[in-house]
Amino acid sequence: MLDRLRDGSLTVSQLAAPYAMSLNAVSKHIKTLERAGLVRREIRGREHSCRLHAERFADAMKWMTFYTEFWNDRMEALEEHLIEKRKRGGR
Amino acid sequence: MSGQTVVVRKRLPATCEEVFDAWLDAEGMRRWMCPGPVTSCEVTMETRVGGRFRIVMTGVGVEVVNTGEFRVLNRPSKLMFTWVSSRWNEQETLVTVELQRHEEECELVLTHERFPREHSTEQLAEGWGEILEKLGVHLVSG
Structure with missing residues (x-):
């Protein structure tokens, strides 16, 4: 739409x-x-x-693109962190 | 209610308790919360509902400060906190993290919502209207 x-x-x-x-x-x-x-x-x-509302739309797209990438990257890093933690903790 | 929303899903090789605890471990968070070009990351938090956190990401020539307040802490299934970033005009947004066990893994669903600034009062009024309307229905049917 x-x-x-x-x-x-x-x-x-x-x-x-x-x-x-x-x-x-x-x-x-x-x-x-x-x-x-x-x-x-x-x-x-x-x-x-x-x-x-073109300006608002562009800003919304920018925000959503930024945080989609941000959280995807953070969750990858969280996965690595959890794997590392298990290795160290011997679980 | 609808502002702008980002949803990210991830299956993690851990129990939901381990994942939940990772969100409240300031020391551990320094390792996974800071994006690539960040050279230093500082995390402080008060881990209770109503408690605040502060994540400072410093890179070459940039510093981003993210702060927020814990709203829901339901171990091990749900966390909710506000998220205010200096990178986005200090505007208050809301993050919900839901955790669900899937066999040996934990499925995480992160929802990040941003509410439109100028419409918020209107939206709030409209939200109240809806609540009162539903309440009215209840009163009538009860």
């Missing part, structure tokens, strides 16, 4: 079109993205249009 917003703003029904989901379910999903600060919704009359 976020990917499709990269090219510009779309209405909720345009966003929902390719998915086998109810408009209500899609709207709920958009609300989640809105709460995460990744999407902005603009209301013009009866049309709701969605726009990607």
